[in-house]
Amino acid sequence: METVSAGPPASSGRTIGEAMDEAPLSLFHLKAAVTAAMGFFTDAYDLFIIGVAVTLISAEWHLSSLQTSFLSSATLVATLVGAVVFGRLADLVGRKKVYWLVAAIMAIGALATALAPGYVWLVAFRLVLGLGIGGDYPVSAVLASEYANRRRRGLLVSLVFSSQAAGLVIGPVVALALLASGISHDLAWRVMLGLGALPALSVVYLRSRMPESPRFAASVLGREAEARQAIEEYSHGVVRPVAGGATRVAGSFRRFLSTPHTLLLLLGTAGSWFLVDYVYYGNTISSPLILRGVAPHATLIQSTAWTLIIFTLFAVPGYILALLRIDRIGHRRLQWIGFLGMAVCFALIALIPGVTGTVAPFLLLYGISYFFTEFGPNVTTFVIPTEVYGVAERTTAHGISAGVGKLGAFLGVGLFPLVSGGFGLSGTLLFCGALGLLGIALTRVLPEPSGRSLESVGLPTPAPVLVASKPAA
DSSP, X not given: OOOOOOSSOOOSOOOHHHHHHHOOOOHHHHHHHHHHHHHHHHXXXXXXXXXXXXXXXXXXXXXXXXXXXXXXXXXXXXXXXXXXXXXXXXXXXXXXXXXHHHHHHHHHHHHHHHTOOSHHHHHHHHHHHHHHHHHHHHHHHHHHHHHSOSXXXXXXXXXXXXXXXXXXXXXXXXXXXXXXXXXXXXXXXXHHHHTTHHHHHHHHHHHHHSOOOHHHHHHTSOOHHHHHHHHHHHTTTSOOOOOSOOEEEEOOHHHHTTOHHHHHHHHHHHHHHHHHHHHHHHHHHTHHHHHHHHSTTOOHHHHHHHHHHHIIXXXXXXXXXXXXXXXXXXXXXXXXXXXXXXHHHHHHHHHSTTGGGOHHHHHHHHXXXXXXXXXXXXXXXXXXXXXXXXXXGHHHHHHHHHHHHHHHHHHHHHHHHHHXXXXXXXXXXXXXXXXXXXHHHHHTTSOOOTTSOHHXXXXXXXXXXXXXXXXXX
């Protein structure tokens, strides 16, 4: 990791983008990544804890299978809407204004779910929570990317996303502790859901104090002086961009969605995200159902413990290795490697006789599939949309990609019980393997952004609206 070196300031003849691309990593970058990561930890915790909580809620409130399925996936529907709406809003009014707002919505939604008096209220509050989670995806990702330099951009954005690993591990730990404590199940699930408010509340203030993205401030808002000051402050004067000469670019949503180049990129980013989320959320939220099929006599505590083992031994190392190696391997290359690993693991589970009925070999292969999901598309589908689009449409495109991904997650969660009921666990996982191969094909349409500047990868969409701005004083 680069450090700020002593010596004279670098040349001032740099554009805003060039200055940020060459700025050494500093404590500011770490603070920005941690601030974004705390919100994203909340996203992961809130989305996946429902897999355990809904088992308790269903028994306490005597829910039908349809009610249980909708409660499990309701947040994902709202996440789709939140990603698209807040992603577009962040391109119109600025990343900073949306950044703290979505954290506040997540905190309110999590607290409200813990106090829900009945099924309808719980679903409504989970929808509110989902709006905040969805909005957090594009803003957290894009801010981390736009703050970063070109050599370590993958590392910083992956660091934000990898906080999902903590959410995946902490969720089962909390569930196990509450279930083992002997408290009533009604109180247990309320505590599980309510704890999601704590990390979101902790970053509302920090997010309100973060500077606007200098790239966005200069290019879209026309506030070049503010952008230059921000860069000089967090690079400690080592990098000083040139003053004046900025061209303001205003994005057009209709134009953005009407160009073949943009549609091809969306096919790659949104399509890949749809596939990985269908598999990932379907498997993860349905893990109690999957493990019950492998070991019918296992208790809820046992299946939750197995889930924790899988996350800890396989998923977490995948996250860590991805963030450490993504910039060296290449962002697009890492994505198709992960899709290939997933496809192979699912095929082996489905085709080797007896695997789906024996706990040890199933957990091994199933765990390795989680490793390749994290060391691959679950991370890179979050990273790549922050790089391949222009600055005026970047959160819009990331929001659309994340929203389509969450549509895949919703379908994966909702259809998994139906597909497994019709085709069995082997058939369901074989289908997941086929989706991994399709993910490789969609990845091929994307450019390789690793090591390149955002301005060279995320070229503006054709015929942008250009507004001349006055040179800064």
